Amino acid sequence: MILDGKAPTGPIETTWERHRSDMKLVNPANKRKYRILVVGTGLAGASAAATLGELGYNVEAFCYQDSPRRAHCIAAQGGINAAKNYPNDGDSVFRLFYDTIKGGDFRAREADVWRLAQVSNNIIDQCVAQGVPFARDYGGHLETRSFGGAQVSRTFYARGQTGQQLLLGAYSALSRQIRAGTVKMYPRTEMLDLVVVNGEAKGITLRDLITGEVRCHAGDAVVLCSGGYVNVFHLSTNAMGCSVTAMWKAYKKGAFLANPCYTQVHPTCIPQAGEYQSKLTLMSESLRNDGRCWVPRKREDVGKPPDAIPEDDRDYFLERKYPSYGNLAPRDVASRAVKEQCDDGRGVGPTGRGVYLDFKDAIRRLGEHELRERYGNLFEMYERITDEDAYKVPMRIYPAPHYAMGGLWVDYNLMSNIPGLFVLGEANFSVHGANRLGASALMQGLADGYFVIPYTIADYLARTKPGKVTASHPECRKSIEDVKAQAKRLLSVRGDRSVTDFKRELGNLMWHNCGMLRSNKSLSEALSTIPAIKEEFWQRVRVPGTSAEFNPQLENAGRAADFIEFAELLCRDALHRDESCGGHFRVEHQYEDGEARRNDARFCYSAAWEYKGEGAPPELHKEPLRFEHVHLMVRSYK
């Protein structure tokens, strides 16, 4: 099937305005008759719930954490982009639009990206009004800094905690609505099924993580803001609880999952230290402004203390390979280069999976004090984790999975192919194409939640009668039974391997076969191994406790089961996309210099997969991408 994103045509500058005036509205008095279920309360979910509640809808919001303030958006460090052009350095909506399209390696829908760039300015205003303490200059005006993939300074920030401050802003707006009674908040609940009635999304089934109660909430629309899925890899920078589950359940109820193979790997993370480590921590990209990446030139030098390796025996590989960009090569390129050195047996650190990020020259040039001013908090964080003083010995870094560009397929209205199911933020596939630029994730989450969904959801609701489905509907009852049955199945295996054990096995496989570099061979191998893992999981997993209690092991088991199934789809998508683009790098398709080689003739589309039942292969639907305002070209930062 050829999918239609329903993006308006015509001059792109006015698409969103025209579309907004074409959409239907819901009368204020009728709004309270509609119940909207918002799953997830990160930037997208919290901002959507707050805004919809404020408009007068009856909103119920759900999150698995103990408070909506803890979603993983909180860990974003760098900043948020906006085309404000405050520094007067030539920025514009078009430039932000263009950079985002190009950064995504021409695999996103133009109109969506344009809208994102357009509302980016409103986001900054909104956040300032909420009291987000963005950095200010001495004149009291907003400060910006530069980020990867852009030639202008358009990134607004609040120290190294921008994500936290934006999330707390959205959380405060949400709190205000909870107090006003327009939003009812259900923390510590996990969505475990989507209820579809007559082809429309009308509710969710969830498990109360405290009591273990499984119940169904019916509504007139479901807004899914459940984040990304890179925890499918072992050791990502995502939080422990981030999962594909909500997305996967929707997929199994018929929602298309698009471009799952687009995952982003961030080059500068603190390397793994031991087998028991549970996750990786990111170090801001900005460190590469002053740090130089190197590994020993000779393999026999590996293992020596860095001081013992003379200057001539050091290989500053990024500077060698990319003389013009040097250490500031783009994320995907830098990540691959690091991996290449380590695969060559010249990686450093106890595991051999790491390269040095050396600040010695910067200290000589700028002085330790200046460096402390610039990166003090990052060095402190590094020291806390590794117990090493990066002012004296070089940092060690290694790439780690970080963000999922793929997600549930949505049209221009952010509605999936199931009417009534809207998907926002990282959970959808819409704007980042095959690679996301720094400081764009926060922008997308808030754009979707504050400025897109309030308009587009009305267009759907205006066409549907409120309260058609209640929690006593047979579909709801069936869904509850299904969820209970799954829990029962997990508990009844009573095997001898822990969930973590399986998760690690799957994650390692995915990381090695479907991580930074993918090939026909590695993907086929993964595709043949995953079913075996799945089978073993259902025979040997051990989930202690019962389902009628607070049972984190049961939660994790359910998530792991979904990850196993999802991993197969990810590999399948990666295998089918026989080209390299952005974060999806197929070793078969590269230029001599190692740049990704796209195949626009065959793959200039978004791949949306439809679930066809247990055991049956999913069906591929294509949404062709048309580029009318930018020209397809080789993405090069040289």
Add this chain to the structure above:
Amino acid sequence: MLDVVNEDLIREGKEPIAFDHDCREGICGMCSAVINGVPHGGFERTTVCQLHMRKFKDGDTLYIEPWRARAFPILRDLVVDRGTLDRLIQAGGYISCHTGGVPDGNALPISKGGADYAMDAAQCIGCGACVAACPNGAAMLFVGAKVAHLAVLPQGQVEAPERVAEMIQAMRDCGFGNCSNHYECEAVCPKGISVKFIAKLNREFLKALILAKTGPFKSSD
């Protein structure tokens, strides 16, 4: 570390220990445990999830306990219910602004000092260690940080009197105690938030009490 203990327990067929955790990088505020009598373990600016076993000697016995306070009922093992912190924010820890229809971000200059001060307060991660450490189970540092963050910004000053009055009332309603200036909260705060914000909270309250033009204390008198 608790992961490892739990894996062992599962392998031995025992019930694992329930504990809260999520981001594992000290920012989400989910993790909560009192280690050897100090919330988060007592290493400067460190949350439990960032606390490494190398900080302890081999053979050391660790006492791990949950947050203990009336306002934080224990759910299971090390997991407590911190919903009262959300209720405090809902009592007024926000600026009432509609989505859309707000002025340009640069329309209202904010001094660098003011922005920095607000950021110092705003970096609270809401973990509740301050309450856990306080012998009185008070949430003054948590509330003080929020009140100070919003009161120093011009857009937050409009509602400042109502906010401070309502948040203090909410502290009482939620079962938090009263500050008696021990400053244990500051000592354990993983973000190093200063008790100067408690002084600011008191100052804001008394200012509101004395200067109130309309009745910001309607709800409390």
Add this chain to the structure above:
Amino acid sequence: MQILMNSVVRKTLMSLTGIAMLAFTTVHLLGNTLVFNGPDDINAYSAGLHYLPTLLWAVRIGLAGALAVHIFFGLMLTLENWRTKPHKYAVKRMLKASFAGETMIWTGLLTLAFLVFHLLHFSFRLVPGSVPAPDFQGRFDIFSMVRDSFRSGPISLGYLVAMAILALHLSHGIQGILQTVGLNNEMSMPWVRRLGKGSALFFFVGYGVIPLLVLAGVGVFAG
């Protein structure tokens, strides 16, 4: 009266009544210094205080009121605070809290007990043997009363201990006052702490020196 349930209002009342009593403590100390000039000055001062009975009683009633408020809210806050921790930690280590801070309620109550004794002793003079003959001008002889009382070792020791307890109470109380009424910030904080401890020491020495000198029998107390 809902406003009196407010935590900050209560603590501010504690602070303000604390300030009133601190003022009294200071004036009392200044009065005490007259004892070093010998009987004449201090007896004259004592008699002088009674020239304006209305003012004296106004101050007395005011102080008694302040004391009552201080005690009432002190007890209320403490009892409330005790109820916020239904379960105690098996192991609890304090990082910043001081001994003085943790024992406020006890040092407060002990100081109250001392105050009662002190009033019975020197104001109502109900303690046996504490009423001397009038001085040569026919005034009440405060000087002799104090000197004779403090010549008893146990009495002096009791007063010294009481002053130490008061000093502990003040060392936490004075800095707490400034924090509670919001007159504290990052720069002033270390100074406020020093001020609290310094003034506590000052009061201890100021009050404690009298029984010590009496016991030692030096200066005006000789013979």
